[in-house]
Each structure stands twice: as structure tokens, then as C-alpha cells.
Amino acid sequence: MTHAKPNMFSEIESTINELNLKSITEDRKVILKPLIDFIQLKVSKKQEVRLHFICTHNSRRSHLSQVWAQTMAAFFNIQNVVCYSGGTESTALFPMIAKTLMNSGFQVTTISETNNPIYSIKYAENAHPIIGFSKKVDNNFNPKSEFAAIMTCSQADGDCPFIVGAEKRIPITYDDPKVFDNTPQQALQYEERSLQIATELFYVFSQIN
Numbered sequence: 001m002t003h004a005k006p007n008m009f010s011e012i013e014s015t016i017n018e019l020n021l022k023s024i025t026e027d028r029k030v031i032l033k034p035l036i037d038f039i040q041l042k043v044s045k046k047q048e049v050r051l052h053f054i055c056t057h058n059s060r061r062s063h064l065s066q067v068w069a070q071t072m073a074a075f076f077n078i079q080n081v082v083c084y085s086g087g088t089e090s091t092a093l094f095p096m097i098a099k100t101l102m103n104s105g106f107q108v109t110t111i112s113e114t115n116n117p118i119y120s121i122k123y124a125e126n127a128h129p130i131i132g133f134s135k136k137v138d139n140n141f142n143p144k145s146e147f148a149a150i151m152t153c154s155q156a157d158g159d160c161p162f163i164v165g166a167e168k169r170i171p172i173t174y175d176d177p178k179v180f181d182n183t184p185q186q187a188l189q190y191e192e193r194s195l196q197i198a199t200e201l202f203y204v205f206s207q208i209n
Helices: 010-017 026-044 061-075 095-103 154-159 186-206
Strands: 049-055 081-087 107-112 118-122 130-132 147-151 166-171
Touching (some): 010 061, 010 186, 026 186, 061 095, 061 130, 061 186, 095 107
Parallel strands (some): 049 081, 147 166
Antiparallel strands (some): 107 118
16 A cells, blocks of 8 residues: 655755755764664564663753654655654753754744643644654653653763663764853754754665665
8 A cells, every 4th residue: 555645844845855865974884774774673563763862961862863864755655754853861952953943944843832842833724743752762752662762962972871662772873962052153053953954864765665
């Protein structure tokens, strides 16, 4: 049975079509290969693909990774992919992440205004929204077994040598845009990190048969 590809927001399509795959070095492709292999194995077996992106505070890089991975799975029409994010501790999804995603064409709506706001993040009119908020790895919102734990920051990678329930643990770390907070470069650096993650996840899902 062939599933229809969701009709993505045009601005997101434009963002994706402008990604520069040549920016991915051969060294990075080696780092991304275990994630490609995990997804391909699950797809080949017609099993659900659970991807859990983990960072220390679940506030920046893990959210960007979760959102872009879910979007790229839809872009390449790869079924049964469910993406999650968590941290070694819970803080809040940093507002600049929501703004950065909006600048790339995502429809971001605040569902709950608290110290740890909850956001609805949509990449297509009829797609189920991604629910974005900061949570620990073992939060009930996250999977308990048969998932890939993708470590998006070196601190979480070092702090969590073992992730309970993970079928595979894959370090794919990114520099933290937080270092540019409260500087004139902040918006540009957040966009740069978002597009780097988007580019690499585009490459990952483009390799799936």
C-alpha cells in the first residue's frame, strides 16, 4: 500500500530544497552511518522506527533534531517513524528554538504557558503536530524500549553511558548554540545549527530504501 506524502508548508519545502549536502564531510557521514543502518533495518522489517534524541537539558539541539527528523521522514515518505526527545534533566524548550523553527516555515503554537512551555510544531497542514517541551529521558511521553538513543551533545553522551531500553546508542553530537545567547550572533548561530541538523538528517533519510 502506497501512502501519500504530506503536503508540507511551502516555506519548509523551500528550506529543505536549499540545503547544501556538500557541507557534510566524509567524517560526518561515518558518524551518521549507524543511524542510517538502524532506520534501514527497521524499515526493511516493516517495524516502527523510534528515534529518541537526547541532550543534557532537552532545550535546544535535541528538539531541533526531533523536529527535523520527523519532518525528513515525512519528506521522503518513510512510514512508521516516531521521533522523541529527552534530557538528563528537564528545563524548558528555549524560546529561540521555537523562533528558529518558525523562520524555517514551521507552524509553532504555544499550547501551555508555564516555566516549561508546551508547543505544537507542525510541518504540514494535515500532519500530526510534534509536541515540544522539555522532559527527562524516562518521561512517560518517551519510548521505553526498541528505540535508538541518539546523543546530540557530548555532555549527555558522557553522562549517560547507558540508556535504559535503548536498542542502539548512537552519538551524533552538535555544538551548542547556547554559547551565543545574548550576543549579536545569536539568531544567525541558531539558524546555522538548525540547518546543519536539517542537512544531516536529510542525508540520513535520503539513504533509506
